[in-house]
Amino acid sequence: MxxxxxxxxxxxxxxxxxxxxxxxxxxxxxxxxxxxxxxxxxxxxxxxxxxxxxxxxxxxxxxxxxxxxxxxxxxxxxxxxxxxxxxxxxxxxxxEPRTPGSRLAISYSGGADSVAAATIFPDAPFVHFRRVAHPRVPNRWPHYRSDVLAKLAAQTGRELSVVTSDLEYTLAEPRPGYPEHHAVAAGALLLADRLDLGGLGFGYEMGSRWLGGGRYLWRFTPDNPMWSPHGRWGRLFAAAGVHIVLPVGGVSEAVTMRVALGSPLRDQVRWCLRGTDGPCRTCAKCLYKELIQAAVERRPLDTPITADRPQARKYLQKPPYGGQEMIQYGLARVPGIEDTLFAPVLDHFDVSEAATSWLERCYPPALDEIPQPWRAEAAAFVEANVGLMTESEVAKVESWGNA
Ligand SMILES: [Zn+2]
Incomplete structure (x- = not known):
């Protein structure tokens, strides 16, 4: 190459x-x-x-x-x-190697996870990646409203750098997207000298970092090659003097949702990539996040999506599901869930609150791997607002996928 x-x-x-x-x-x-x-x-x-x-x-x-x-x-x-x-x-x-800067920036998407990471570091500047058209590749996925997300980022009042890029169009299949997830940081890396960055914070939460979430294997992944600071990407970023920092790497999406909706950035939170005036409420991500939000707010599910829709079809099948730990968490806490499109999933899990309470606290090793300059601030926030897992809860994380 x-x-x-x-x-x-x-x-x-x-x-x-x-x-x-x-x-x-x-x-x-x-x-x-x-x-x-x-x-x-x-x-x-x-x-x-x-x-x-x-x-x-x-x-x-x-x-x-x-x-x-x-x-x-x-x-x-x-x-x-x-x-x-x-x-x-x-x-x-x-x-000569680059000398790391002194500041931490947040790679800010505006979703609940990155808003939670931003809440932990209230003085950190944001770098927002905004997708723009490629001059020579047609846009086959026009639903993505990156303009709306950029506008919301601007409304946060934080120090903000918006990076525009068509790099997702280098990818033909499965559809435009980051070649590596780390490509979201391409602009932040190029800004690192100007912003004096020594670290870049991402909103990857416990599922992505430790439970093999997203597109990965469904098992405990301490050696996650993507996001472990000791993994190959972590070492590469560190070699360039920009440490990968995962402020919410030890907490679930229930916690990031609760923190984000309780934060000063509440009005700018947006996990839906399609909506304009608000979340579209009809995409698969809106359905998944609605389950989590309803669980956090202890209220019935509120969605126009019915069981016959493609977004709901996967819940008629057996696990695993994307974000499975959060599906389980939602089923355990949403009143009247047995009368919703999630009813078939109830057969597959222990949906007691006790079986899912570990998802309300922080997995302590996630704090240990935050680089030293930012560890104390993150740990203080987590201890004050979330709390640490007990030993038996830690065991739930570390046996994930083996049970
Ligand atoms: Zn949506």
Whole structure:
């Protein structure tokens, strides 16, 4: 793989003979290349070469097999992290390593998880990734209202940098999206010198970090290659002086929902990617989040979606489900759930409150892995507003998927 950054943070890349058109992301998900160019707007042209290298790697990693040649020398540290993490020879090598900055920024989407992360660090600036059209790739998924989400981010009143990018269109299948999840940070990386960043906070919660949630395996994943600070991505970001920080990595989506809806940013919370004046209420994500919100607020489910709709169909089947621990949590707490589209799922789980109470507290090792400059502030918030798991609750996390 050969990558070139032109002025205006315009990235182009060329595959070597051994590279693949259909690659695999860090979670083994197969993804197909659509086009070998993209750009990132709202960032400077003079960032440290390691930042350009890591930003490029978040885009091209799935399609790279053996080597990557950058257009400017990188540090030996970044080259080593690429070699140790991916078995890739990276060069040329020759830059001095970047000295980490002192600040933490939040990679802010506006969803409940990132709002919760933002609430823990009330003085942290936001970097918001806004998808824009690619000049040469048609938009096959026009429902995504990135303009609405950017407007909400602006209304938070926080120090905000909006990064615009078409990098998701490098991906043809399954549909436009981040080649690696870390590509959401491409703009924040390129802003790291200007914002004096030493850390970047993401809203990945316990399911994503520890329970193999999202697209991954359904098991306890202390070695999660995506988000463990000791994993390959964690080491690569650290080599560029921008530590991955997961302020809500030890708590469930019930906790992030409760924290977000109780925060000063409550009016700007938006997990739906489609709605304009409010959440659309009809997408699969709105249904899932409504279950969690109803559970947190201890009220009946309020959704126009009926059991015959495609968004609800998966609940007629057996587990596993995406966000399974939260489905279980919702079933245990929403009054009248047996009269809703979730009724068939009741057969599959222990839906007592006792069986799901671990989802209301923090898994302590998640605090231990927050880098030292930000650990105390996160721990103080969690101890005051959430509380730590007991030993038996910790065991629930660590036996997840084996029960
Ligand atoms: Zn929706």
């Amino acid at each position: 050969r990558v070139t950054w032109a002025p205006g943070a315009s990235l182009s890349f060329r595959l070597d003979p051994e590279d693949e058109i259909t690659g695999r992301a860090s979670d083994e998900y197969p993804i197909k290349l659509a086009i070998n160019s993209c750009s990132v707007g709202g960032v400077p042209d003079d960032a440290h070469p390691d930042l350009f290298a890591v930003a490029a790697w978040t885009v091209v990693a799935p399609w790279t097999r053996k080597r990557i040649t950058f257009d400017r020398a990188v540090s030996a540290e970044v080259a080593r992290a690429l070699h140790d993490g991916w078995g890739v020879e990276a060069g040329p090598v020759g830059a």
